[in-house]
Amino acid sequence: MSEAVSNPAPGRMAELWRPIRKILREPLGALGLFLVLFVIFGAVFADLLTGWDPVKINPRDRFQGPSSQHLMGTDQLGRDLFARVLHGGRIALFVALVSTAVSLGIGIILGLIAGYGPRWLDNLMILLFDAMKSFPTVMLALALVTLMGPSLTAVMVVVVLVTVPGYARIIRTQTIALKTSEYVTAAQSMGASSARILRVHILPNVIGPLVILASMDIPVVIGIEAGMSFLGLGVRPPTPSWGSILNDGFTNIRDTAWIAIAGGVPIIITTLGFTFLGETLRDVFDPRLKGR
C-alpha cells in the first residue's frame, strides 16, 4: 500500500483528474480553485500581462484613478498599480510555497520523533510546541524583526515558527495511533529499523491530513507576509508586496482610495480562494478534520 502511495505509476491521468472533479462538483470548491488559478496565472505571467515596470517612478502621473493606460491607477510615486499587484502576487505565492514546504518538513520530522520516541521526549516536545503557540503571532514577528532587521527571510522564519507546532502535533497524534498497529508490530518483529518503519510504514499514512491542513494554512501565511510588509517589516521598498501597497494606500488614504483598493482586493481574493479550496479539500477527502 505504501509503495502505491509513494510511486504513482505513469499514465494515470484519470487518477489525478478524479479529485479535481470532486472539488469542481462543490460550488465553493470550484470558486476557490478558480480564484487560486486566477491569482497564480497573474503572478506567473506578470511580465506578459502588463508593459509597466512595477518599480519605475513617474511623479507626473501620481494618484491617477483606473484608466485604460493604468488598469488599477497609479500610486503616490506614479508607479503602475496593476504591475505592482501582479508582481506582489509573486512575493506572496513565493513566501507561501517556500515557507509552508520548510514548515511541513520540520513539522513532519518533529512530529514523528515526538510520536515514536520515548515518553519523556514526547512530553518535552509537546511543552515546546505549546510554548511556541503561546506567543501572539504579531508580537513574535515584531520581536524577531527588531533583531534580524526587516527582510523576506524574517517573514519566512516567523511563518515557520507559527505553523510548525500545528503540523508536528497532528503528525504526532497520528503516529501514536499507528505505532501499536499490527503491521507496524510485524515490521518491528522482522527487525526493521525505527527509521525504516517511520519512513516506509508510518509517514505515507499520516501525510494526507497534513497536506489538507497545510492548504488551509496558506491564507494565514499570505496574511502574515502581507501584514508584516504592511508594517514595513517584510520586503524592502521598492519591491512590491500586497502589504506594502496597502501601506501606501493607508498613508495616502485621504488623497485616493484606489491604492488601498489595489492592495487589499488581491489579499481578499487570494485568502478567500485558498480558504474555499482548502475547506472543500477537507470536506471531500478527510471529514474527520472538520471542526479544527
Place this chain on the structure above:
Amino acid sequence: MLSYFIKRLGLAAAIVSVAMFLLFCMIYLIPGDPASVALGPRATEEMRAALREKMGLNQPVLVQFWNFYIGAWTGDLGDEVLSGRPVTTVVFEQLPYTLALIVGGITWSVALGIPLGCWAAVSRGSWADRVVGILSVAVIAVPSFVIAIYALLIFAVELRWLPAIGAGEPGNLGDQLTHLILPSLAVGLGWVGYIARMVRASMLEVLEASHIRTARAFGLPDRTITYRYALSIAILPTVTLLGVGIGQMLSSAVFAEIVFARPGVGKLVYDAILTRNFPIVTGTVLITTVLFVLLNLLADLIIGALDPRVRSSF
C-alpha cells in the same frame, strides 16, 4: 477540582517558563546584540561596551538567563533604554487600551456570532444556513488589517460617520466608545465566523438531546427552547474558543492600533522597534504571552468547573 486546578496551573507555569527560554534563546542566538541594536550604527565601541555592561550582556549565558528568568517572575523586565523607566510600568500603562480593544472585539464577535450561529442551526440546510456558512468562512479568511483599512476607508474617510484616529478624549466615556467602534470591529469580525460556526455545530448537537425533545413534547414555544434551553448548553465550547481567540485578537489589535493611531501595547512595540528600544519589545512579548496563557488557563478552569468530564480526562 482542586487537583485539576493545581495540575493545570503547573502546566501553565511550565509553558510560560519554556516560552521565556525560547525568547531568551531567540535574543541570544540571532546575530546583532541588543546593545548595538539600541545604540544604532553610529555608536562607538566604548559606548556599546558600557551599555552591554549596564544591561548585563557581558556575563556568562547561563547567568544572563537566570537573571532574566528570575527577574521576569518577580516582575522586573529591565529598564527602557532611553528614559530608564521600568519596562513593566511602561507596558502596564498601555495595556488597558489594548484590553479595551479586545473586549470590544469580543463584544462584536459574540453579539453577531451567537445569533447567526443559532439562526443557521435552527434553519439547518436552508439558504440562510448556507449564507451564514460562507460568510463565516469568508470573515475568518480575510486578514484583520485589511478589514481595519477598509473599515477606516468606508466609515471614517468616505462616509465620515465615525472618527478615524485616536482613543477619544480622556474622561469622556461616550467619545471613547465611539472611537472604539471601528477598531474593535476590525479586531472582532473574524471571530464572528468562528463563533457562528462553533455555536451552529454545538447547537445542532444539543437540539438532538432528549431534554429538548421533552421540552418540545410539553409544547414550549420554539424561541424558549432555542434560546433558553439549548443555547445555555451550546454556548460552553465558545468559552474555550474565546480563550484561544484572545491571543489572536491581540495580534489583530496591534494592527488596529496602528491603523487607527490608538495608544496600546501594539503601538508601543511598533514605536519601540522604530527607536530600537529592545527591552520594551521583549518585555511586551513576554507580558502578552503570559496574558494569553493565563486567559487560556481561565477558560479551561471555567470549562472544568462547568463540565466534570473535562476534569477527569486531564
